[in-house]
């Protein structure tokens with residue numbers, strides 16, 4: 001077990017280190033741990049870390065890497081990019097999210113390593129209430145079902161952390177990273193385009209720095225179990241986009257609300273309101289409101 005440690009000589013592997021969360025985790029954890037990371041299509045080079053090209057569609061790739069470097073902590077934060085992709089590529093989604101996660105859980109259990117897994121609000125149904133960690137999941141889309149399958153696999157390793165989050169935002173750390181809603185909205189506003197956003201999609205936007213700081217603290221405190229790491233504001237995309245425009249002093253009249261029904265997207269959105277009381281209490285980290293998160297982005301260099 002990783003006990004009350006600051007991690008000086010421990011080896012930590014970040015699976016998905018080229019993504020927004022993974023890259024931010026590498027930056028945060030490399031102060032205290034020896035870091036290795038994986039990427040798939042987008043190679044990243046970060047000082048003092050080793051990078052490995054791994055495709056999670058073949059679970060032998062990642063289990064061989066685990067055998068080779070034997071990390072004390074594994075943070076699994078890799079997944080294909082969108083909720084809709086999971087719906088249209090079910091076989092691939094199941095293989096990556098469930099089967100490979102199961103292989104990682106079995107291997108880390110054998111090695112007595114801690115396993116941290118990033119999951120989603122989509123494990124819950126679209127019911128109007130705040131969901132807590134001990135509520136029973138009931139996903140309504142394939143992404144949620146596969147992430148729940150991943151959670152169940154991860155829980156086979158008793159030394160696990162399952163972190164459920166929602167709509168992560170922050171400045172991109174590399175050019176290739178998928179743009180968060182904040183960054184893509186700002187791009188469109190800068191080019192004076194009309195932006196159509198779904199008024200019927202609700203989220204708890206989560207500032208990536210808060211997500212990563214809370215994961216780091218949970219590891220240091222040697223916590224196990226499930227935590228909801230979300231921001232402190234629940235709002236719809238129209239409200240969110242208007243706030244972005246106002247915060248960055250752009251023309252909010254360019255933002256128009258639409259109903260998602262007209263887009264005929266493959267996946268139904270769950271609109272889950274994921275409560276964050278437990279993580280704030282145990283880590284003493286304040287999960288920012290959307291106002292606070294946008295302020296932080298405005299003040300951050302990028």
Ligand SMILES: NC(=O)c1ccc[n+]([C@@H]2O[C@H](COP(=O)([O-])OP(=O)(O)OC[C@H]3O[C@@H](n4cnc5c(N)ncnc54)[C@H](OP(=O)(O)O)[C@@H]3O)[C@@H](O)[C@H]2O)c1
Pocket residue numbers: 015016017018019020021022038039040041042043054055056057076077078079080081096118119120121165166167168169177178
């Ligand atoms: N973004 C959100 O709003 C959100 C909300 C809830 C939960 N999550 C969860 O948070 C995690 C990370 O999110 P993120 O925003 O950092 O995503 P991201 O920026 O899209 O990064 C995804 C990472 O997964 C890797 N990846 C994708 N397909 C892969 C494959 N077949 N084999 C190996 N690696 C693969 C990518 O590698 P390459 O780029 O090198 O190909 C990248 O490192 C995921 O587990 C996701 O389910 C995200």
